[in-house]
Amino acid sequence: MTTASAETPILEVRRISKRFARTPDFAERLAGMFGAKFDARVVHAVDDVSLAVKHGEVVGLVGESGCGKSTLGRMVAGIIPKSDGELYFEGAESAMWNAAQAQAAQLAVQIIFQDPMSSLNPRKRVRDIIGEAPLVHGMVARDAIADYVSDLMLKVGLDPGYKRRYPHQFSGGQRQRIGIARALAVKPRFLVCDEAVAALDVSIQAQVLNLFMDLKDAFNLTYLFISHDLGVVRHLSDRVAIMYLGRIVEMAPTTELYATPNHPYTRALLEEVPQVGTGKRIYSVVKGEIPSPLNPPPGCHFHPRCPHAMPKCAIEQPALKQVAPGRFSACHLNDQN
Amino acid sequence: MNSEISPTAPAASSSTVDESRLRMLWREYAERRGAVVALIVCVVLLAAAILAPIIAPQNPYDLSVIDIFDSRLPPGSVNPAGFTYWLGTDGQGRDMLSAMIYGLRLSLFVGVLSGLLAISAGVTVGLIAAYAGGAVDALLMRVVDFMLGFPAILVALILLAVLGQGVDKVIFALVMVQWAYFARAVRGTAMIERNKEYVEAAISLGLSRPRIVFGHILPNCMPPIIVIGTMQIAHAISTEATLSFLGLGLPITEPSLGLLIANGFSFLLSGLYWISVFPGLLLLVTIFSINIVGDRLRDVLNPRLQK
Numbered sequence: 081m082t083t084a085s086a087e088t089p090i091l092e093v094r095r096i097s098k099r100f101a102r103t104p105d106f107a108e109r110l111a112g113m114f115g116a117k118f119d120a121r122v123v124h125a126v127d128d129v130s131l132a133v134k135h136g137e138v139v140g141l142v143g144e145s146g147c148g149k150s151t152l153g154r155m156v157a158g159i160i161p162k163s164d165g166e167l168y169f170e171g172a173e174s175a176m177w178n179a180a181q182a183q184a185a186q187l188a189v190q191i192i193f194q195d196p197m198s199s200l201n202p203r204k205r206v207r208d209i210i211g212e213a214p215l216v217h218g219m220v221a222r223d224a225i226a227d228y229v230s231d232l233m234l235k236v237g238l239d240p241g242y243k244r245r246y247p248h249q250f251s252g253g254q255r256q257r258i259g260i261a262r263a264l265a266v267k268p269r270f271l272v273c274d275e276a277v278a279a280l281d282v283s284i285q286a287q288v289l290n291l292f293m294d295l296k297d298a299f300n301l302t303y304l305f306i307s308h309d310l311g312v313v314r315h316l317s318d319r320v321a322i323m324y325l326g327r328i329v330e331m332a333p334t335t336e337l338y339a340t341p342n343h344p345y346t347r348a349l350l351e352e353v354p355q356v357g358t359g360k361r362i363y364s365v366v367k368g369e370i371p372s373p374l375n376p377p378p379g380c381h382f383h384p385r386c387p388h389a390m391p392k393c394a395i396e397q398p399a400l401k402q403v404a405p406g407r408f409s410a411c412h413l414n415d416q417n
Numbered sequence: 418m419n420s421e422i423s424p425t426a427p428a429a430s431s432s433t434v435d436e437s438r439l440r441m442l443w444r445e446y447a448e449r450r451g452a453v454v455a456l457i458v459c460v461v462l463l464a465a466a467i468l469a470p471i472i473a474p475q476n477p478y479d480l481s482v483i484d485i486f487d488s489r490l491p492p493g494s495v496n497p498a499g500f501t502y503w504l505g506t507d508g509q510g511r512d513m514l515s516a517m518i519y520g521l522r523l524s525l526f527v528g529v530l531s532g533l534l535a536i537s538a539g540v541t542v543g544l545i546a547a548y549a550g551g552a553v554d555a556l557l558m559r560v561v562d563f564m565l566g567f568p569a570i571l572v573a574l575i576l577l578a579v580l581g582q583g584v585d586k587v588i589f590a591l592v593m594v595q596w597a598y599f600a601r602a603v604r605g606t607a608m609i610e611r612n613k614e615y616v617e618a619a620i621s622l623g624l625s626r627p628r629i630v631f632g633h634i635l636p637n638c639m640p641p642i643i644v645i646g647t648m649q650i651a652h653a654i655s656t657e658a659t660l661s662f663l664g665l666g667l668p669i670t671e672p673s674l675g676l677l678i679a680n681g682f683s684f685l686l687s688g689l690y691w692i693s694v695f696p697g698l699l700l701l702v703t704i705f706s707i708n709i710v711g712d713r714l715r716d717v718l719n720p721r722l723q724k
């Protein structure tokens with residue numbers, strides 16, 4: 081952490097990748113014994129992604145289903161290990177962390193999940209869900225934990241009188257607040273919100289989004305806000321990164337991205353953004369099938385669906401390049417003019 | 418922003434939360450009259466077994482109170498001292514009712530203790546397999562498959578033939594043939610639980626592996642453990658009875674229900690039915706009741722599993 085300065089991003093990933101090997105099932109192994117060839121196919125869930133997030137920033141991460149948003153978020157939150165690349169927290173690379181630093185980084189980055197039911201342990205009371213980690217880590221003394229939990233519940237808009245209840249006794253929005261309080265309990269600096277409002281009613285969505293913004297100031301937080309919906313991200317984010325089949329294809333300050341999208345995929349997404357408030361959730365908004373991540377198209381992953389595709393697009397992968405100050409895009413069209 | 422502070426959930430005061438949950442389970446359980454009767458029978462049998470020294474009219478282990486001249490008396494006989502043998506006496510002049518209560522005590526003790534030990538062993542193996550995955554999982558499950566591949570009674574017979582008689586040896590043999598059932602069931606449930614997001618949240622919160630496995634995943638695997646545990650206790654009791662009947666289980670000085678049946682078996686042909694039939698009926702009622710309770714528990718607990 082010696083290299084940290086005002087300019088050091090709180091969190092950065094460089095050329096990070098995650099590959100999932102599809103393990104052969106029993107029938108395939110049996111077939112293999114008799115000489116059948118099994119292609120040990122690998123999903124490149126996240127492929128060579130670089131991203132830096134500054135203190136206090138809100139970065140939106142948008143893309144269709146299966147493009148690797150959650151996988152990136154889980155790596156950042158330290159839930160699954162990366163296959164490749166580097167991860168920095170406040171300037172220190174994860175490979176260099178000592179045990180204390182690893183623990184500190186683990187707690188500093190917390191994640192809020194989409195499904196507020198399966199993300200809460202149904203057998204635990206709210207007070208234990210929120211209070212367990214700070215107690216275990218010695219952040220709060222045993223005799224102070226009750227007040228600590230009550231205080232957190234108030235801050236996320238829950239009545240502390242309900243701390244002895246179980247998750248199933250709450251509504252969806254309240255459950256999401258419990259998940260938020262649980263994350264805040266270990267005093268994080270960085271929150272990954274993985275589709276954190278997607279499962280909620282539209283009326284509740286706005287409340288929870290407002291809560292996130294209130295907490296950002298109150299707790300001095302930085303966010304990676306994952307969504308498949310450009311509309312949700314627009315009003316929160318300072319910057320937006322667009323992901324397609326494991327790669328970031330465009331990254332720009334929010335206003336500029338929405339005003340003048342550079343990448344054809346971003347433009348297609350924007351044309352189809354559902355009207356705010358209709359509550360329509362469209363997972364695949366661009367014409368054409370999403371190719372399988374098991375077998376992504378060569379060259380530019382987007383070329384089978386791109387209206388501007390050229391012969392080169394099917395052969396050569398476009399690099400993510402700066403196209404204007406603070407704006408990045410990965411498209412061969414930018415090389416032509 | 419605070420508009421949804423008051424939960425829409427049932428307006429129970431927070432102190433009754435646990436209670437209402439149990440009460441809900443009970444109400445569902447009680448929808449079947451037969452299951453309630455079976456549960457009452459189980460409770461009565463358990464109470465009789467625990468209180469055997471107090472409620473049994475005679476101590477069947479105390480040779481000084483047993484009169485060999487009272488042997489083979491039919492049910493309802495009264496001896497010269499004015500003692501009524503409601504269920505008759507056996508070949509040594511023991512009061513059948515007392516012998517059965519003590520036999521039940523021993524059978525339940527062996528069944529429940531071996532069940533609990535098998536649960537501890539099986540649950541530990543199952544959880545380790547599910548959480549470790551990979552080669553550890555494959556190896557442990559191979560062992561489980563191997564154990565389940567043999568008929569339980571055969572494994573127990575072989576073990577006892579090697580080890581000899583004794584309560585501890587019977588319990589050991591029963592644990593050996595039972596733990597694999599729990600291991601397989603727990604592994605299956607734990608694999609599902611392990612992939613739920615509350616486990617990822619626990620990892621993100623920096624909680625230790627043992628804490629996640631035993632504190633978070635295990636409590637969510639309890640329903641199948643309870644159901645299989647109930648069934649396996651019944652299974653253990655009947656296995657023990659079979660072993661004792663075959664003369665390989667408990668020593669003759671500590672008669673369980675199975676041994677009582679065996680002892681009375683030779684009298685059956687001479688018309689002295691009570692020595693064998695009454696313990697047989699008691700064994701049947703015991704196993705039957707436990708199984709009905711287990712069945713009902715499965716129905717009641719399963720929907721909660723899927724939620």
Ligand SMILES: Nc1ncnc2c1ncn2[C@@H]1O[C@H](COP(=O)(O)OP(=O)(O)OP(=O)(O)O)[C@@H](O)[C@H]1O
Pocket residue numbers: 100101123124125143144145146147148149150151152308373
């Ligand atoms: N544990 C895993 N094992 C194997 N493949 C996985 C695993 N997790 C994710 N994948 C695959 O990696 C790809 C990216 O998944 P990911 O969940 O990150 O997508 P996503 O952008 O979050 O999608 P969604 O909008 O559906 O949540 C998918 O093809 C998925 O099938």
Ligand code: SF4
Pocket residue numbers: 343344345380381382383384386387388389390393398410411412413
């Ligand atoms: S590189 Fe080619 S195919 Fe890919 S987005 Fe640009 S124009 Fe379309």
Ligand SMILES: [Mg+2]
Pocket residue numbers: 149150151274275
């Ligand atoms: Mg996802």
